Amino acid sequence: MVSFLSIDEELGLTKQDRTSEGMILNKIWQNVCDIEVLITERLNSLEGEFEKAQKNGNVLMPCPSCRQLALIIPENKCLFCYYSGPAEKIADKYISEVLGISHYEKIKEGIQWPQHDCPSCEIESLVDMGKHNKDFRYFCFSCGGKWRDDELKFCIECGRLFEDNKLCICNSCYDYKVNSD
Ligand SMILES: [Zn+2]
Ligand SMILES: [Zn+2]
Ligand SMILES: [Zn+2]
Numbered sequence: 001m002v003s004f005l006s007i008d009e010e011l012g013l014t015k016q017d018r019t020s021e022g023m024i025l026n027k028i029w030q031n032v033c034d035i036e037v038l039i040t041e042r043l044n045s046l047e048g049e050f051e052k053a054q055k056n057g058n059v060l061m062p063c064p065s066c067r068q069l070a071l072i073i074p075e076n077k078c079l080f081c082y083y084s085g086p087a088e089k090i091a092d093k094y095i096s097e098v099l100g101i102s103h104y105e106k107i108k109e110g111i112q113w114p115q116h117d118c119p120s121c122e123i124e125s126l127v128d129m130g131k132h133n134k135d136f137r138y139f140c141f142s143c144g145g146k147w148r149d150d151e152l153k154f155c156i157e158c159g160r161l162f163e164d165n166k167l168c169i170c171n172s173c174y175d176y177k178v179n180s181d
Pocket of ligand 3: 160
């Protein structure tokens with residue numbers, strides 16, 4: 001939490017200013033603190049539900065709506081703010097809200113939107129979290145599957161991600177090739 005003094009310095013407020021602007025700022029910060037206390041209290045009260053969800057095989061992810069680590073997958077709902085939706089939509093919102101990549105940026109810089117078909121459940125809800133993510137690189141918001149950077153590859157035939165099989169094409173493209181020869 002930023003101290004009151006440093007905010008004064010940053011805004012260049014003098015002692016006199018503090019009587020008016022300072023009072024307003026004081027009130028704002030008090031409200032921010034109150035909100036933080038409420039959030040912590042609510043998260044603590046949900047502790048049991050988080051444990052239960054994880055025991056049932058759910059994965060906890062940051063919610064793209066409230067940003068709390070309270071989104072349970074594959075149940076597709078946030079225990080904190082009750083946000084819910086189809087996996088593809090959650091994945092899309094996660095990319096823009098949590099990873100901070102905008103559709104505008106994507107078009108401007110020609111980058112690929114990091115949302116793919118999942119190699120396990122085949123729903124377009126697999127998100128490429130980026131190489132910097134230590135525990136896993138790919139996460140599916142439909143089945144909750146996780147893969148490390150070296151575990152998935154793009155198929156040179158169909159362009160979809162597949163579990164590395166030491167070939168450069170996925171199993172379905174391989175089967176298709178073998179059967180059509
Ligand atoms: Zn939420
Ligand atoms: Zn999946
Ligand atoms: Zn393929």
